[in-house]
Amino acid sequence: MINVTNLSYAVDGTQILNDVDLSIKRGGITALIGPNGAGKSTLLHCISGLNTLSGGSVQIDGHDPVLMPSRARAKLVALLQQTPHVVSRLRVRDLVAFGRWPHHRGRATAQDSVLVDEALHAFALETFADRPIETLSGGQRQRAFLAMTYAQDTPWMLLDEPLNALDPKHARDLMVRLHGMTRETTRSIVIVLHDINAAAGWADHIVAMKDGRVVAHDAATTFLTPENLNTVFDTPFEVISHGTRTVVAAI
Numbered sequence: 399m400i401n402v403t404n405l406s407y408a409v410d411g412t413q414i415l416n417d418v419d420l421s422i423k424r425g426g427i428t429a430l431i432g433p434n435g436a437g438k439s440t441l442l443h444c445i446s447g448l449n450t451l452s453g454g455s456v457q458i459d460g461h462d463p464v465l466m467p468s469r470a471r472a473k474l475v476a477l478l479q480q481t482p483h484v485v486s487r488l489r490v491r492d493l494v495a496f497g498r499w500p501h502h503r504g505r506a507t508a509q510d511s512v513l514v515d516e517a518l519h520a521f522a523l524e525t526f527a528d529r530p531i532e533t534l535s536g537g538q539r540q541r542a543f544l545a546m547t548y549a550q551d552t553p554w555m556l557l558d559e560p561l562n563a564l565d566p567k568h569a570r571d572l573m574v575r576l577h578g579m580t581r582e583t584t585r586s587i588v589i590v591l592h593d594i595n596a597a598a599g600w601a602d603h604i605v606a607m608k609d610g611r612v613v614a615h616d617a618a619t620t621f622l623t624p625e626n627l628n629t630v631f632d633t634p635f636e637v638i639s640h641g642t643r644t645v646v647a648a649i
């Protein structure tokens with residue numbers, strides 16, 4: 399369980415997050431949505447332990463991520479940042495293998511190699527495995543960082559806009575894979591999404607943010623109404639049922 403209690407976060411005197419209270423149960427996909435600048439990435443960083451809070455607390459499965467030894471934290475929670483830094487000559491396989499570091503600390507076993515191969519396969523990266531990261535397209539690079547995060551094999555995955563740069567097929571494949579992971583394994587995923595249809599299609603819960611605050615937290619099927627979306631994004635929406643799916647459009 400992730401418990402965020404009365405969290406506030408400021409940078410250089412600018413208040414970015416205010417009075418955030420949030421509980422996310424283990425299991426399933428929780429989508430963080432909201433307009434640009436709402437504070438989604440900042441909240442994800444606070445949950446991961448990267449940001450030192452101005453006030454309040456974060457607990458992940460009963461642990462304060464800031465106080466945890468970094469290795470223990472890296473085995474509990476993996477964060478995919480929005481614009482990961484690239485070490486240019488690094489090969490894709492070596493980048494993905496970094497995800498195993500907290501587990502083997504420099505002494506990779508055959509099992510680590512198997513898990514790296516599995517991650518390369520899961521994100522359709524086999525043909526790029528020996529290519530330097532700098533030679534990949536934006537979407538291929540994004541998949542390589544996702545594979546690294548996946549290889550870290552943590553119960554909690556925090557993903558900041560992972561659909562960035564992915565074409566519709568790879569975006570859908572990724573959401574299907576993430577959804578499957580939360581059903582077939584004990585992984586839980588918190589994901590920042592701008593594509594509301596991706597949230598409508600695959601998220602179990604939606605946390606909506608606006609102006610540095612959480613303004614709604616509900617089951618996705620309950621939250622997705624034109625009124626709620628209009629309130630969060632300040633623009634009119636239509637919500638349509640299409641077979642078993644909900645489709646959302648800003649109109």
Ligand SMILES: Nc1ncnc2c1ncn2[C@@H]1O[C@H](COP(=O)(O)OP(=O)(O)OP(=O)(O)O)[C@@H](O)[C@H]1O
Binds near residue numbers: 436440
């Ligand atoms: N280091 C910083 N100094 C000053 N302001 C910051 C800093 N980091 C973030 N902010 C501000 O905090 C607010 C929240 O930013 P954040 O990146 O969390 O938003 P977001 O909801 O993820 O936005 P987006 O959808 O555009 O990615 C923004 O107004 C941003 O400009």
